[in-house]
Amino acid sequence: MGKIYVIGIGPGDPEMMTGEAGEALRSCEIIAGYKTYTDLIKRYYPDKEYYENGMRGEIERCEKCVEYAISGKRVALICSGDAGIYGMASPLLEVADKMGFDDVEIIPGITAALSGAAELGAPLSHDFCVISLSDLLTPWDLIEKRLRYTAACDLCIVLYNPSSHNRPGHLKKACEILMTVLSPDTACGYVRNIGREGSEKKLCTLSELLSETVDMATTVFIGNSQTEIKRGRMITPRGYKI
Amino acid sequence: MGKIYVIGIGPGDPEMMTGEAGEALRSCEIIAGYKTYTDLIKRYYPDKEYYENGMRGEIERCEKCVEYAISGKRVALICSGDAGIYGMASPLLEVADKMGFDDVEIIPGITAALSGAAELGAPLSHDFCVISLSDLLTPWDLIEKRLRYTAACDLCIVLYNPSSHNRPGHLKKACEILMTVLSPDTACGYVRNIGREGSEKKLCTLSELLSETVDMATTVFIGNSQTEIKRGRMITPRGYKI
DSSP states (O other): OEEEEEEETSSSGGGGGHHHHHHHHHOSEEEEEEEEEEHHGGGGGGGGGEEEEOOTTTTHHHHHHHHHHHTEEEEEEEBBOOOTSSSHHHHHHHHHHHTTOOOEEOOOOOOOOHHHHHHHEESSSSOOOEEOOOOOOOOOHHHHHHHHHHTTTTOEEEEEEETTTOOTTTHHHHHHHHHTSSSSOOOOEEEEETSSSSSSSEEEHHHHTTTHHHHHHEEEOOOTTTTTEEETTEEOOOOOOO | OOOEEEOOTTTOOOOOOGGHHHHHHHOEEEEEHHHHHHHHGGGGGGGGGGEEEOOOOOHHHHHHHHHHHHHHHHEEEESBSSSSSSSSSSHHHHHHHHTOOOOOOEEEEOOHHHHHHHEEETTTTSSSSEEEOOSSSHHHHHHHHHHHHHHTTTOOOEEOOOOOOOOOHHHOOOOHHHHHHHHHOOOOEESSSSSSTHHHHEEEEHHHHOOOOOTTTEEEOOOOOOOOOEEEEEEEEOSSSO
């Protein structure tokens, strides 16, 4: 029997991958993943066999990984960012459970909440939440409720998947909901293409964020009531007297 | 002028550090940190100068780093896990701002929410929040409110600093609050000493968690209403039909 590693490769730059992620990739014969992500790493692991497919091919990808492993292969299933946070660890474990396969190891990676925060300063230095604005797999009503409740208890908020071709208005709608609770001057920021070519970032207020156009590769940060912008950095105080 | 890197070293095992974190550590002359964390890495970087102090020495540590950098040194300020999540990035940026120093780079690392989740399976595959139960710098009322509100919108919840000598009952109190909203059968888990010697983990229900004794080095995971335990793994579904 083989083995499956579900590996978070971080934002894309191999320098932002952990040592154990690199080690696991080197040890595998087959690397499976969403094509955009396999393209990011192929040049560093040119001698591997690749299994790639596209969006909505997630379950088939997991089934293939388990089939390869049952046939004795060592398989790396890669995810951008972390293996778990909106990653493939969950569907892979569910598929492996169904197919009766056990030898799975999850290897964490730097998710966009961490890499994006580091780019902006220190926006997540107090309690925070991570919410995806994609309603492909989650009812929009539940997303709205989570925005309202987390704003009401003054959490810092990270938004994943803030926009796509099919739902260009989601960030605007989210900002409108947040502004029913939060000050329009709440410190915000976003980062696009973290750790990849063409990376860009911006700091703004919540009311300015409402009119910004962002894409799927953007991660958005909304501060809590204490967050400030100082010297071009978004800083959420931990509470020390400074 | 020198430079300051605020570096998330991950859980402690150098294999769980990113390449850029290792590179930044090697490039620095001085490594500053809380003594428990400098002890974790000293053997890998034996030729460096160290500045170490203890709990409640955080602001002094930041001031020292800025003084070293102003005097022309390259300084690494290390944090366990990530540099930002309850880390030193925020106080360092505030102190640097006050002292008029700009050249700071934040390097993210694997925080316990990610490394602990990987140990347990895939508990954070849907929207989640991270809440610290330490009331050293946060009023307990606000912590309670955040527990109540995040449970009410069915977020997965990660608890940092669930206990300490001074507040041994915090996890029990948190579970009691959560159980006013969540089912006592909610899937939970915790991991202690992630990526270090003596690491241990346990899966249980929320009502069982209430009676568990955990320490400061433990990270606790509370599932959402869909989270299940299968083959000894905690799995929060992303929403795919499997």
